[in-house]
Amino acid sequence: MRRASDWRAHRHPSWWAFVAHRVSGLALAIFLPLHFLALSTALRGDAALDGFLRYTERPLFKVAEWGLVVLLAVHLAGGVRILMIEFAPWSGLRKDFIALTCGAGIVAGLAFALALVH
Amino acid sequence: MDRSGDMLRVAIWRSRGDGGGFAHYDVPREASQTVLDVVTYVQRRLEPSLAYRFACRVGMCGSCAMTVNGVARWTCRTHVARVADGDRLEIAPLANLPVVKDLVTDMREFFDKWARARGRFGGARTRRDDFARVDPASPARRAADAGIECIGCGVCYASCDVVRWRPDFLGPAALNRAWTLVNDSRDTAQRERLAAVAGDAGCHACHTQGSCTERCPKHIAPTAAIAGLKRATARAAVRGTLGAEPR
């Protein structure tokens, strides 16, 4: 038999960065085809797209949109960190980039929220 | 704070049939006590049948690696005072390796993967040839030097989740060793080595979780080595030389 690591082995920033990157990617991957389908209502004319856009005015939708924007910013920043680790000269696990990723999520979330209430 | 005189409540993994569980022991605390001291005390005074591995007990051989409070460490270099959860200590065998008995794991697959990654030097010179000239300040040699201190303790392998998810994954130590040899200008087995470390059994399965680099007691960065292998194998694949017979 083999023993497996539990959560105590995962208490370090690089691991959390991995989880955030994978979970955000998964959520965005599920969202993407829906996003394409929604936008293709424009094929049936402006009125069709407008109908859909009014449907998204509901508060639940706005919260979901906000969440997706934050996840997109997190996935982007985390992805840039991976590209740095894999292609740039080695400079550690780039924990400064992990902080930047959190910052990017906060900035994107704030910008979107402010734009919504504007 | 000198805690000698207090008691530690220690949970140690014991094999039972095909599985196992934690057995509990009370161990007196001492000043500057290490986790290896605790295990040794239990085996000598409380439980003679406890199986565990150690050799140098001074942080040179890597034999005493175990899972302490959930994290892979060298027990001889881990002070109880630094890792004890109050008065509790949990000691288990390394993760990701078959358990032989109690705290002893079967390291064969770890070293087999080392060999599968072409982690051995292959040279062309004989004693009749002149010495190879290697500039120690060259980028390649510095990259190799950053990884050659590995003593094969298995802490990185036990800390890696990709090893758990993909049984074929060669693991951080084997890939790190391969990278030191990729950067060795004297080695002549480069094509076979790059072919051996490419793909999902090799470097491309690494997700840069960084647990290996975070936990390595010698402060080696297998993540850096694996990133280097990713670039080297991609370059070879694009040029069509990955695994190709030398012309």
Next chain:
Amino acid sequence: MKRAAAATAAGRSDAAGRVLADAIRQGRRWYWQRMSAMVLALCVLVHLVTIVYAVRAGLSAEAVLARTRGSLAFGAFYGVFVLACAVHVPIGLARIAEEWLGTAPRVADAAASALAWLLAALGLVAVYGMVAG
């Protein structure tokens, strides 16, 4: 490049050749995921800024389509964006399926290819709908 690799792989014994061919394919997949990631890094940055501005202006069909209808720049940019997504997303999902769902590699890869085509089709249709309408 594919043919050269297959030829060298054929020079070996069957099993070893297959292992090597697999490794080459997986390495190439890693490469394309990272290349598409670099493209997406730029696209997503532009997209995020655009979305924030669009939401401020108010999301109505007129406001959005006024900017996209007949715009070659929009079509080109989002066309590239869609294709990069079609490369990037399925590779990531296939890895998750293999590692967390225990999916066999061949099955995961086949599903990934199918998803890539689906995303490209859906996405390009959406871009077309917003440009040509």
